[in-house]
Amino acid sequence: MSERTIGQRSALSSGYDAILLDLDGTVYRGGSALPGAPEAVIRLRHDGTALVFVTNNASRSPEQVAEHLTALGVVAAAPEVATSAQAAAVVLADRLAPCARVLVVGTSALADEVTTAGLAPVRRADDDPAAVVQGHSPDTGWRELAEACIAIRADRLWVACNVDPTLPTEHGELPGNGAMVAALRAATGREPVVAGKPARPLVDASVAKAGARRALMVGDRLDTDVAGAVAAGLDSLLVLSGITDPATLLAAPAGHRPTYLAADLGGLAVGTEEVRIRDRGGWTCEVTDGELVLQARGGGDPVDALRALCACWWADSEGTVRVIGSGSGAQQAVRALGLDAGR
Numbered sequence: 001m002s003e004r005t006i007g008q009r010s011a012l013s014s015g016y017d018a019i020l021l022d023l024d025g026t027v028y029r030g031g032s033a034l035p036g037a038p039e040a041v042i043r044l045r046h047d048g049t050a051l052v053f054v055t056n057n058a059s060r061s062p063e064q065v066a067e068h069l070t071a072l073g074v075v076a077a078a079p080e081v082a083t084s085a086q087a088a089a090v091v092l093a094d095r096l097a098p099c100a101r102v103l104v105v106g107t108s109a110l111a112d113e114v115t116t117a118g119l120a121p122v123r124r125a126d127d128d129p130a131a132v133v134q135g136h137s138p139d140t141g142w143r144e145l146a147e148a149c150i151a152i153r154a155d156r157l158w159v160a161c162n163v164d165p166t167l168p169t170e171h172g173e174l175p176g177n178g179a180m181v182a183a184l185r186a187a188t189g190r191e192p193v194v195a196g197k198p199a200r201p202l203v204d205a206s207v208a209k210a211g212a213r214r215a216l217m218v219g220d221r222l223d224t225d226v227a228g229a230v231a232a233g234l235d236s237l238l239v240l241s242g243i244t245d246p247a248t249l250l251a252a253p254a255g256h257r258p259t260y261l262a263a264d265l266g267g268l269a270v271g272t273e274e275v276r277i278r279d280r281g282g283w284t285c286e287v288t289d290g291e292l293v294l295q296a297r298g299g300g301d302p303v304d305a306l307r308a309l310c311a312c313w314w315a316d317s318e319g320t321v322r323v324i325g326s327g328s329g330a331q332q333a334v335r336a337l338g339l340d341a342g343r
Contacts, residue, residue, distance in 0.1 A: 012237065012260060012275055013043075013268040018050040018212035020203075020234075022219030023065070024057060025242020026265070028072055030170035034241045038073040040265035050210040051080055054203075054217075056162035056196040056224060058085035058135025058177065061109040082206040084161035084196030085110045088133050089117035090205065091159050091195050096130050103127070103156075105148045105180075106135035110161065125150035134184070134192065135161035136177040145183055152188045162196030164224060168242055198227035207232070218265070220244055222256040235259040237267060237275065246306050246337040250292075250313055251320045261310070263303050277307045277314075283330075285312035291322045296329030302336040309339075 013019060021027055027037045044051055053076055055065060062081035069076040085106070092102055096119060104111045104121045111121040114133060122129055125147045132148045152158050163178035181192060195201045197219075207215050217234050219225020220242025229236035238244060238258035249261070260267065260275040267275045282299020285292060285308050292313055294305060313321055323339040325331035334340050 010271045011047075011269045012272045013047065013049055013216070015272055016049070016212075016214050016216040016235075018052065018207070018210035018215040019044055019268065020052050020054050020206050020210070020215050020217045021265075022197075022217075022221070022225050023053055023055045023069075025168040025220035026218060026225075026239055027053070027069065027074055029168055029242070031072075032170060033072040033074055034264060036264045036266045040268055041074050041076075043269055045075075050212060051076075052206045052210045053081045054197070054206045055081070056084045056164055056177075056202070057167070058083055058088065058110050058161035058196075059107045059137055061112060062086070064109065079209075082202060082209055083113075084202050085113045085135055087202035087205050088135065088159050088161045088195035089113040089119070091193060091201055092119055092131055092133060092157070093117040095157060100130040101127055103129035103132045103148060103151050105132065105137070105140060105144050106161070107137045107139075110135040110137075123147065125154070129156060131157035131159060133159045133161070134177065134181060136167065136180075140180055145180065145187075148184055149187050152184060152190050158184075158190060158192040160192035160194050160196075162224070163192075163194055164196075164221070166243070168220075173243065197221075197224040198231055200228075200231060203228045203232045203234070207234075218268070222248065222252050222258075226252075226258045227256050229258075230255050237262060239264050239267065240303070241265075246339055247320070249306070250310055250323070250339070251318070252310075252314075253318055254314075257310075257314060261303065261307050274304075275307075278311045280304050280308040280311075283308040283333075285309055287312065287317060287321075291324050293324045293326050294330040294334060295326045296333065299333075300329070302333040305330070305333040306337055 062078040114121040164176040165178040166173040167176040217229035217236040237260040325334035
């Protein structure tokens with residue numbers, strides 16, 4: 001899947017004063033930068049576009065995130081990074097008295113953000129915390145969850161940095177903070193206040209960090225990146241380099257539908273109307289007997305076919321749908337997208 005690059009005056013990114021870039025599945029996967037990501041960031045910096053690297057992962061400090069990005073060839077500085085740990089600390093500070101104790105389920109980076117917010121991090125329910133904050137840590141186990149469970153059952157404020165059920169890695173999708181949140185939800189019957197995407201605290205903080213009037217959210221997840229953009233009234237670009245596949249996108253509910261679609265971050269250098277999800281000249285679609293039928297009219301890019309399919313299906317329908325390619329060109333596109341009816 002490839003997209004045509006054009007002059008920077010017509011590029012999608014030129015219509016926005018800031019680009020909010022998700023990380024996992026968008027800029028990198030585990031210890032590797034995704035194809036085209038370093039080049040995309042270089043182009044944005046050359047154009048003078050403000051950048052904020054926005055991550056729901058609360059396990060690392062902004063300095064650690066910036067170091068990781070730079071080591072992967074994506075040059076970044078700590079002030080350009082917005083984390084869900086920072087957003088969670090702000091939520092806590094807004095609701096608690098200064099110096100209040102907060103039980104931290106997560107890494108030392110999350111505890112440091114709690115301290116920076118003027119609060120006192122603790123690790124045990126016996127320390128009488130006023131709140132619990134929960135963020136991703138590969139070291140979280142039963143004992144940590146049990147301490148949080150005691151405090152939450154005692155009716156303490158519970159803030160989750162994010163509720164992503166999975167975390168993309170080079171080994172595939174692994175349990176994310178949302179999986180651990182689900183364990184405490186099941187054990188307590190309580191619901192946390194969420195700080196990360198799609199909730200507003202992290203999105204609003206990212207826009208403010210960029211000083212943006214018109215920001216574009218870029219990410220790979222419908223339920224966090226795109227839904228967070230919709231909630232904040234921002235346009236969004238979904239990239240297919242991470243967790244969302246074409247079938248999931250096609251079935252997206254109204255609040256999870258992106259403005260633009262691209263294979264990867266190279267889409268930021270493509271013309272706005274080329275990546276917008278709308279009717280496409282090279283493809284025609286129609287809903288017939290509950291099935292979505294695609295025909296090629298000179299189009300060859302499967303991603304462009306997916307834009308056309310989404311525009312057609314979302315106009316009057318929602319949910320899953322069987323996709324049929326009419327003609328060899330359309331059939332090839334449907335197969336390339338993994339939407340072939342024989343699956």
